[in-house]
Amino acid sequence: MLKVDAKQHQSQLTRNRLPRFALLAVLFPAAIAAAAAATLIGFNVVLWMVFTAVLFVIGAWLITLLVEGSRHAGNRMIRYVVYGAFILALIPLVSVIWTVLERGLPGLTSNFLWTSMSGVTGAVDNRTVAEGTPVLGGAYHAIVGTLQISLVATLISVPIGLMSAIYLVEYGTGGPLSRAITFFVDVMTGIPSIVAGLFAAALFGMVFGPATRTGFVAAVALSVLMIPVVVRSTEEMLRIVPNELREASYALGVRKWRTITKVVIPTAISGIASGVTLAIARVVGETAPILVTAGFATSINWNVFSGWMASLPTFIYYQIRTPTSPTNVEPSDQRAWAAALILILFVMLLNLAARLIARFFAPRTGR
Amino acid sequence: MSTNTLARRGSGRSSDKAFHLATLAAGCLILVVLFSVAAFLLVQSIPAFQAQAEEVTGGAGFWSYIWPIVIGTLIAAAIAMALATPVGIFVALFISHFAPRRLALGFGYLIDLLAAIPSVIYGAWGYIFLAPLLTTAYDWLAANLGWIPVFAGPASQTGRTMLTAGIVLAVMVLPIITALTREIFLQTPKLHEEAALAMGATQWEMIKMAVLPFARPGIISAAMLGLGRALGETMAIALVLSPGALTASLIQSGNQTIAAEIALNFPEAYNLRLSELIAAGLVLFVITLAVNMLARWVISRHKEFSGAN
Amino acid sequence: MSKRISVKDLNVFYGDFKAVEDVTLDIAPRSVTAFIGPSGCGKSTFLRTLNRMHEVIPGARVEGDVLLDGDNLYGPGVDPVTVRSRIGMVFQRANPFPTMSIRDNVLAGVKLNNKRISSSDADDLVERSLRGANLWKEVKDRLQKPGSGLSGGQQQRLCIARAIAVEPEVILMDEPCSALDPISTMAIEDLIAELEKDYTVVIVTHNMQQAARVSERTAFFNIAGAGEPGRLIEYSDTTDIFNNPREKSTEDYVSGRFG
Numbered sequence: 001m002l003k004v005d006a007k008q009h010q011s012q013l014t015r016n017r018l019p020r021f022a023l024l025a026v027l028f029p030a031a032i033a034a035a036a037a038a039t040l041i042g043f044n045v046v047l048w049m050v051f052t053a054v055l056f057v058i059g060a061w062l063i064t065l066l067v068e069g070s071r072h073a074g075n076r077m078i079r080y081v082v083y084g085a086f087i088l089a090l091i092p093l094v095s096v097i098w099t100v101l102e103r104g105l106p107g108l109t110s111n112f113l114w115t116s117m118s119g120v121t122g123a124v125d126n127r128t129v130a131e132g133t134p135v136l137g138g139a140y141h142a143i144v145g146t147l148q149i150s151l152v153a154t155l156i157s158v159p160i161g162l163m164s165a166i167y168l169v170e171y172g173t174g175g176p177l178s179r180a181i182t183f184f185v186d187v188m189t190g191i192p193s194i195v196a197g198l199f200a201a202a203l204f205g206m207v208f209g210p211a212t213r214t215g216f217v218a219a220v221a222l223s224v225l226m227i228p229v230v231v232r233s234t235e236e237m238l239r240i241v242p243n244e245l246r247e248a249s250y251a252l253g254v255r256k257w258r259t260i261t262k263v264v265i266p267t268a269i270s271g272i273a274s275g276v277t278l279a280i281a282r283v284v285g286e287t288a289p290i291l292v293t294a295g296f297a298t299s300i301n302w303n304v305f306s307g308w309m310a311s312l313p314t315f316i317y318y319q320i321r322t323p324t325s326p327t328n329v330e331p332s333d334q335r336a337w338a339a340a341l342i343l344i345l346f347v348m349l350l351n352l353a354a355r356l357i358a359r360f361f362a363p364r365t366g367r
Numbered sequence: 368m369s370t371n372t373l374a375r376r377g378s379g380r381s382s383d384k385a386f387h388l389a390t391l392a393a394g395c396l397i398l399v400v401l402f403s404v405a406a407f408l409l410v411q412s413i414p415a416f417q418a419q420a421e422e423v424t425g426g427a428g429f430w431s432y433i434w435p436i437v438i439g440t441l442i443a444a445a446i447a448m449a450l451a452t453p454v455g456i457f458v459a460l461f462i463s464h465f466a467p468r469r470l471a472l473g474f475g476y477l478i479d480l481l482a483a484i485p486s487v488i489y490g491a492w493g494y495i496f497l498a499p500l501l502t503t504a505y506d507w508l509a510a511n512l513g514w515i516p517v518f519a520g521p522a523s524q525t526g527r528t529m530l531t532a533g534i535v536l537a538v539m540v541l542p543i544i545t546a547l548t549r550e551i552f553l554q555t556p557k558l559h560e561e562a563a564l565a566m567g568a569t570q571w572e573m574i575k576m577a578v579l580p581f582a583r584p585g586i587i588s589a590a591m592l593g594l595g596r597a598l599g600e601t602m603a604i605a606l607v608l609s610p611g612a613l614t615a616s617l618i619q620s621g622n623q624t625i626a627a628e629i630a631l632n633f634p635e636a637y638n639l640r641l642s643e644l645i646a647a648g649l650v651l652f653v654i655t656l657a658v659n660m661l662a663r664w665v666i667s668r669h670k671e672f673s674g675a676n
Numbered sequence: 677m678s679k680r681i682s683v684k685d686l687n688v689f690y691g692d693f694k695a696v697e698d699v700t701l702d703i704a705p706r707s708v709t710a711f712i713g714p715s716g717c718g719k720s721t722f723l724r725t726l727n728r729m730h731e732v733i734p735g736a737r738v739e740g741d742v743l744l745d746g747d748n749l750y751g752p753g754v755d756p757v758t759v760r761s762r763i764g765m766v767f768q769r770a771n772p773f774p775t776m777s778i779r780d781n782v783l784a785g786v787k788l789n790n791k792r793i794s795s796s797d798a799d800d801l802v803e804r805s806l807r808g809a810n811l812w813k814e815v816k817d818r819l820q821k822p823g824s825g826l827s828g829g830q831q832q833r834l835c836i837a838r839a840i841a842v843e844p845e846v847i848l849m850d851e852p853c854s855a856l857d858p859i860s861t862m863a864i865e866d867l868i869a870e871l872e873k874d875y876t877v878v879i880v881t882h883n884m885q886q887a888a889r890v891s892e893r894t895a896f897f898n899i900a901g902a903g904e905p906g907r908l909i910e911y912s913d914t915t916d917i918f919n920n921p922r923e924k925s926t927e928d929y930v931s932g933r934f935g
Contacts (some may be wrong), residue, residue, distance in 0.1 A: 058575045071503045073369050075569035088472070089545070092538040093481050095639065096492045102497075109654030163393030171387055172394070173734045183663065184401050190592065190659030191404070191652070192599020195628045198648040201633075202407040210641065224400060231397070244771035247732060249837065252760025252785035252842050255379050255387035262788045266775040285485025288601035313487040313602075320491055320606065333495075340488045351483050373744065373762070375752040379789070 018067050023060055030055035053084065058342040097344075104341030108332040113342075116141035117310075118299035122325035129328040137324070137331075139339045140267060141300040142315035146346075149294065149303050149311055150284050152219035153226055158276055160223075161230025169229070169238040170260055188228040197289030204293075213295035215304035218311070221289035226279050233275025237268040270361035274354040281350035285343055287313035312343045325358065405652070412646030418639055429643065433625075433650055435613035439529070440624040440651070443604060446617070447540050448534025451597075452590050455535075455544030462545070463552035464574060475549065482542035483509040490606030493535035498526030499606060505530070505564040505618040519616040530617040542591040547592065551585035552578055576612040584665055591662035595655045601626035625651040678876045679745040679845040680706040681726060685903075686740035688721050688730065696722050697905035699740075701895060708868060708877045710887035710914065713897035714929065718906025722897070723848050723880050727763035728756040744845070761785070763838035763846040769855050770831030772838075778818040781834055782806060785842035801841055809837035810867050815901030829860020833867060840871075847871060849879040853886065865890050884930055888918050896926045 034051030041047065057080045065073035111134070120137030128135055164181065200221035204212040241264050249259040265272070282318025295308030296318055316339045324331035420428035462474050502524060509520030522528075558579040568576060579586075604627035611621035629644045629651075636644055681703040688696040696718035703709050711719040724730040725738050728749060742749040749759050772781045782802045786793055793801070802819065806812040811833040815826070820926045823834050832852055839847055849868075853861040868890045871877050881887050887894050895911040910917060910926045 071569055071572065075571040078571040078574075079465065080797065082457045082461045085454045086453055086461040086466075089458045089478060089481070089541055092492075093477065093484075095496065096484055096488065097389070099492050099496050100488060160393050160396055163390045164397055167390035167394040171390055177394070181397055184398055186663050187656060187659055188397070188401055190595040190599075190655055190662075192601070192626060192655050193653075194629050195408070195648050195652045196635075198629065199404040199407055199643055202411040202645055206407065206411070207639075214555065224404065227397060227400070237380075242771070244767060244769060245773060247765075247767060248771045248838075249775070249784070249788060250732060250757075251727065251729060251760055251765035251767075252788065252838065253757050253759075254785065254788040255383045255757050257383045258379070258788050258790070261385070263773055263775075267773070269775075272531065281483060285487065287485070287487040287490075288630050291630050295634070313485060315547065316487050317602065317606065318489060320494060338621045340491060343485055345490060347483050347485060348480075351480075363465070371747045371751045371754065373747045373749060373755075373758055374751055380755060382758070 016068055018064060022067075026059040026063060027052075027056055030059050057081075057084075073360075091176050100337060100340050100344055102335035102341075103333070107338030108341055109134070109138075111136070112138035112335070112338050113143070114138065114140050116299050120298070121325060122327075125323075125325035125331040126328050128331055129165070129325075135331040135334050137335065139312060139315055139335065139342065140311045141297060142310040142339060143214065143342065144300055144302070145294070145309040145311040145340055146284060146313075146343075147295070148302075149215050149218045149222065149290065149309065150280055152216060152304050153222035153275070153283060154280055156219060156223040157226040157230050157279065161227045161235055161276075161279075162272070165231050165234035165238055166260060166265075168235050168323035170256070170264070185228045185231045188224070188259075189232065191224065193286050194288040197221045197292040198233070199224060200289065200293050213293060213308055214306055215294055215309035218290045218309065219296035219304065221293045222283040222286060225281050225286060225289070229279040230276055231281055232274050233278065234268075237275060238264060240271075243268045270358055273361070274358035277350050277354035277357060281354065284350065285313055285347055287317055289315050291317065312346070313338050315339050316343065337359060398636075406650070408645055408649040408652060412642055412649050414639055414642040415646040418642075422639060424610040424640065424643060429646060432643065433647055436623045436625050436628050436647065437650065437654075439622040440598055440614055440626070440654075442529060442617070442622060443533050443536055443608075443624050444594055446530060447536035447597040448590065448594055450534065450537035451540040451544055451593060455541045455589075455593070456548055456586060458541070458551040459552055460544045460574065460578075462549050464570070464578070478542050478545050481538065482546065486539060486600060486602040487606070489535050489539055490602040490604075493531060493603060493607040494527065497529050497535065498528075501531055501534075508618055516615040517617045519619070522618045523609070523620045525609060525620070527607055527620055528618050529608060531621045532604050532607040533617070535595050535607055538599055539600060539603060540597050543596055544589050544593045547589035548582065548586050551582040551589075555581045584668070586663040588665040591658055591665070595658045595662065598658065599626055599655050601630045601649060605630045678874060680705045681810070681846060681876065682741075682743040683726075684741045684743070686722070686725065686738065688718065688725055689735075689737050689739070690733070691735040693903075694905040695736075695903070696725075696897075697907050699908045701876060701911050703876060703909060704893070705873070705874060705876050707893060708872050708879060708891040709893045709895065710867050710891035711878070711880045711895050712882075712884060712887050713899060713906070713909075714899065715882075716906070717897040717899040719880050719895075719897045720850050722906070723850055723878060724765075725852040726848055726878065728759050729765060730909045731756055732899070754772050761789075761842055762844050763848060764842055764844035765841055765848045765850065766832070766835050766852050768851045769836050770828060772826070772831050772834050774822065774824050776823060777820045778815050778823045778826070778834060782837050782841050784838055796863065805837040805841040806834075808875070809833045810870070811837055812889075827860070828860060829863055832856060832860070832864060836864075836867065836871075843874070846876040846878065846931065849877065851880050851882060861886070884918070888914060894918075894920075896908055896923075896929065 020295050029053045034048055034055050037051050038044070038048045057077065060080070061073050061077045064076045093153040115138040117137045124136055168178050168181060170183070200217045203220070204217045245263055245267060246259055249263045290311045291314055294311060294314070296314055297308040297310045301309045316336045319332045319336035319339070325331065415423065418429070420426065423432050425427050425432045437657055458478060462471050462478070466474050502522065505526060505528065506524035508518045509522040512518040513520045518659050551599070555578045557579065563573040563576045604624045608622065608627060609620035610623040610627065614621040625647050629648055633644050683699055683701050686696065686699045687694060694783070699722060711723060713719045721730060726742060730738065738750060744762065773784060776784060779794065779802050780787065783798055784851040786801070801810060802929060806815060811830060814830060818881050823831065853864050863888065868877060868879065879890065891914045893912065894914040894917040896909045896917060897905045897906050898909045910921060910923045917926060919931050921930060
């Protein structure tokens with residue numbers, strides 16, 4: 001008796017709600033119909049999955065509309081669209097990382113890391129392909145160049161960015177100058193990287209004669225991109241240092257500049273370091289500004305102030321666009337993707353380092 | 368007043384002043400850099416504006432050289448924005464309101480990874496992986512929707528078209544839009560959300576009632592910052608697009624953007640050609656500057672959303 | 677080393693707004709003076725003008741004289757940094773430097789000014805200051821640990837030790853117990869009684885019992901209404917303020933009828 005009662009009694013609160021299995025009941029017909037539709041065009045898995053998803057969403061919407069009403073149907077539809085958007089956004093991420101790993105790993109040898117492209121010509125590549133021997137030539141010169149250019153750019157940007165941020169937070173009290181700096185730093189974050197490159201090229205071209213291309217010019221170009229990032233992140237970090245600490249220091253008779261250098265900056269240093277690391281990560285992969293400022297080299301150049309210089313991004317670009325051997329592009333392809341893998345690892349490591357610095361070197365402010 | 372023991376010269380007062388001046392100088396240097404970017408580009412591009420029409424590439428003067436690639440730049444950015452804005456907003460909504468709380472942070476990092484990948488790698492991926500993949504789709508579009516000018520055939524057999532470039536750009540712009548809008552969605556006052564839910568609103572109705580109105584200016588400025596990035600992006604276009612004259616069809620090779628035009632030609636350019644490319648850079652600078660200033664202006668009008676930048 | 681403070685016709689402004697009007701009072705050396713009054717009456721603002729800490733707030737300025745044993749704090753050529761090293765301050769919320777150990781916090785005033793100090797002198801100073809703040813016994817075994825690991829009351833005493841280590845003549849306290857529990861408050865009050873032997877202590881407090889317990893002299897500040905400047909209403913011996921005040925408003929305030 002009781003059991004029957006329980007079955008017959010339907011809660012007022014669960015009335016007009018779809019049972020969970022209803023969605024599965026939509027999924028299977030959707031999958032079958034999608035398979036049929038996909039076969040009509042020419043079956044492949046991707047097409048089938050896309051059709052299934054579309055038909056499922058429409059089907060689920062329809063039965064929700066019939067059982068639960070239009071408000072819930074709309075809600076369900078949006079929910080699927082939002083989930084779908086997220087999956088859609090992950091597809092290129094997975095695809096890019098997969099492509100780089102798949103194509104880059106075979107070329108990632110110690111020979112690749114420790115030799116340059118010096119002496120590696122189209123003929124060498126042709127022979128490699130004909131004889132099936134390992135690919136010669138590597139990205140050593142490009143790695144060296146990237147490290148040098150990034151280092152110099154960091155050395156230029158960090159002091160300027162740090163000092164500007166200190167000015168904005170500690171000295172500029174909302175006056176016209178600090179407002180102007182804040183505004184133009186924001187504007188500067190939007191400068192296209194190629195324009196930053198053109199600026200450095202034009203600047204050095206006017207001073208040292210046209211076609212002055214060195215690692216240093218590239219570093220200046222990257223600094224234009226890096227400074228605003230450093231300013232913004234440092235500014236943010238300085239602003240969250242509690243004012244109480246500054247006041248405590250002033251009340252001890254400590255001068256403002258010593259308060260800033262000994263109290264404020266040490267308190268914010270983990271955040272600042274993390275921001276600088278992210279800024280480096282941002283510029284280390286920049287290609288366009290280096291393309292127009294550092295030229296291209298096939299051998300190692302240890303001097304940022306003279307001579308053309310290679311970098312990882314431009315190395316990738318040229319290996320793909322103008323393969324060393326136009327008839328046998330495979331060796332160049334392999335080198336490009338191995339370099340891309342190294343570049344991605346660089347950037348990811350920098351990002352990871354930034355997060356670790358922020359987490360582990362933060363002062364214990366717990367009260 | 369000489370008896371005032373407090374007036375004895377304190378040590379380090381001059382270093383205080385020096386430090387202040389140093390920070391001030393650094394701040395001013397930023398202004399100087401930005402203005403000199405504009406000034407150097409302007410000075411170096413003057414020859415291109417003054418040159419005889421037939422000396423300029425294309426033989427019809429600077430403006431008829433530049434306008435097709437300005438249009439090309441706008442087309443590429445428009446495709447990217449049309450794809451990235453809705454998806455980016457939905458992804459931000461997913462992270463802020465739909466994803467399980469414990470996973471939301473991790474999902475946010477995943478999307479941030481998209482922003483971390485260097486543009487040259489996106490370009491290479493678009494060129495080698497995406498473009499060949501899309502050729503079948505383009506053939507189908509040309510065959511079935513060819514009557515629409517943007518899908519006019521014959522479709523490119525390499526897939527290196529404006530549409531491919533636009534898709535790659537969209538992938539690059541997406542994390543920017545998502546990161547900014549996500550921040551704003553998270554700032555929606557909890558009280559408003561709970562008020563909506565307490566009235567019996569479904570989640571989507573709550574978002575329509577409380578979240579979206581609150582976030583609208585933030586969404587607009589996020590989209591415009593994304594647009595600024597799409598306009599200035601170089602490598603994706605330079606590697607993916609097989610450039611050519613301005614055409615309406617997005618699935619044929621053709622069209623060109625300013626940034627890619629500069630990157631492709633600058634290494635071999637000299638004299639007037641150099642000046643032309645710098646002038647093109649100046650045009651790009653002005654366009655992105657306008658877009659960014661507009662975005663910042665929208666943000667500053669709604670100061671409460673300043674957490675977004 | 678304790679000194680007298682004389683304030684003459686002091687006005688404090690925030691931009692155009694007059695926050696405190698026409699204060700004249702004399703603070704005796706080796707005594708505890710309490711400032712009481714309702715919120716917003718300007719007593720904290722006034723306290724800050726006694727070591728020029730108000731200058732940290734943008735737009736704040738002062739008219740009038742504050743004399744430290746005859747030397748004008750606002751005289752020409754006076755460096756606020758010198759003033760602050762002779763008149764220390766303890767704040768409402770304990771604010772030890774989070775990046776420094778307990779020891780370094782005590783030495784902060786010395787080290788941040790880049791003064792050379794030998795290791796043994798530093799040890800002496802740390803011990804002397806911490807003993808002076810009744811904290812030595814509790815922390816002597818963990819001097820290298822971060823100051824932020826201490827309890828709220830201990831942190832506040834650490835801040836007092838830090839202020840003492842600079843060897844000031846006057847110590848200003850801005851509601852030093854308002855964020856503390858009763859036990860920690862008692863420890864601080866005991867400490868204030870100790871400090872009185874060597875320093876001029878000025879304390880702002882919201883707690884009238886506290887003022888009655890710790891101070892010899894009490895100044896009552898009040899405000900006529902919103903937008904009006906705060907004024908010194910009555911200043912006399914603490915017992916008089918609480919037992920037979922001259923002014924009606926003082927009586928109303930101390931008897932709990934408003935504020």
